Amino acid sequence: MTDRAAAIQGDDTLTEADRQGLYRVLLSRRDVRGQFLPDPIPDEVLARVLTAAHYAPSVGFMQPWSFILVRSPEVRGRIRQAFAKANDEAAEMFEGEARATYRSLKLEGILESPINICVTCDRDRVGPVVLGRTHIPTMDLYSTVCAVENLWLAARAEGLGLGWVSIISEPALKDILGLPERVVPVAYLCLGRVSHFFAQPELESKGWRKRLPLADLVTLDRWEGERDEALGAELAKAQARAEGGAPM
Known part of the structure; x- marks a missing residue:
């Protein structure tokens, strides 16, 4: 197998509009x-x-x-x-x-x-x-x-x-x-x-079903491990924005 240098992307920075557009597609699917x-x-x-x-x-x-x-x-x-x-x-x-x-x-x-x-x-x-x-x-x-x-x-x-x-x-x-x-x-x-x-x-x-709270599904290091309370608060806020249609 030859060792070839991989080409890299030029300007790989997404704009704020790009980012919000992606989240809009994800959340409105x-x-x-x-x-x-x-x-x-x-x-x-x-x-x-x-x-x-x-x-x-x-x-x-x-x-x-x-x-x-x-x-x-x-x-x-x-x-x-x-x-x-x-x-x-x-x-x-x-x-x-x-x-x-x-x-x-x-x-x-x-x-x-x-x-x-x-x-x-x-x-x-x-x-x-x-x-x-x-x-x-x-x-x-x-x-x-x-x-x-x-x-x-x-x-x-x-x-x-x-x-x-x-x-x-x-x-x-x-x-x-x-x-x-x-x-x-x-x-x-x-x-x-x-x-x-x-x-x-x-x-x-x-x-039929309700969306589960994301903060309840994220644990540290193992199944049913501890939860990061600070991250949990951010997860709850992000999910609230998603549910309310606010920008992410």
């Missing part, structure tokens, strides 16, 4: 289900979003991801049927009021969005021994999730909504999309223009 518009996504916009996904970090620079663009009404119809079956099964796992609330939720936009994207992980892309995956073999899956997050944030920056459909049988999804055994469907996403973005995550506004 939503899981979109019911607000999709049928407008097609221009190829140049889709290319930017997919490029952002491709530039995600990956352990060992393995880049295990691929992106299947699902436009066919027939294929999306089969995906929607697989979702409906899994969704009925999932509803039965809850009881009482939780089951009723679950059934009231819209949890996908498979047919309403103009395009679906399946983000996959090829677990054999770079062979059996991968730098950084020698002791934690699931690092390729985690790397692929980084690509999903990049795609999601870029979509929000472009004014696009994105929804992650996770209530679906993995074998059914693999069969419909013709995935080989070594390839894992990490995320099935619905992407498109939307009529609006909600101020809060829908599951929070509908009472």
Whole structure:
């Protein structure tokens, strides 16, 4: 392996506007289900979003991801049927009021969005021994999730909504999309223009779950370790700004 000096970035200083813009995208990202518009996504916009996904970090620079663009009404119809079956099964796992609330939720936009994207992980892309995956073999899956997050944030920056459909049988999804055994469907996403973005995550506004206090989740040195009280106070203030839409 040759020893080459790596080029460095020129002006790597982000402006205050850059910084606040990034936080705005992060904090206004939503899981979109019911607000999709049928407008097609221009190829140049889709290319930017997919490029952002491709530039995600990956352990060992393995880049295990691929992106299947699902436009066919027939294929999306089969995906929607697989979702409906899994969704009925999932509803039965809850009881009482939780089951009723679950059934009231819209949890996908498979047919309403103009395009679906399946983000996959090829677990054999770079062979059996991968730098950084020698002791934690699931690092390729985690790397692929980084690509999903990049795609999601870029979509929000472009004014696009994105929804992650996770209530679906993995074998059914693999069969419909013709995935080989070594390839894992990490995320099935619905992407498109939307009529609006909600101020809060829908599951929070509908009472399914509340956002946890960040200060309760940060400890020192070990699980259930001590908490840094001064940092905890800053975490609480930062979360309050995030919740209130104030600049970070």
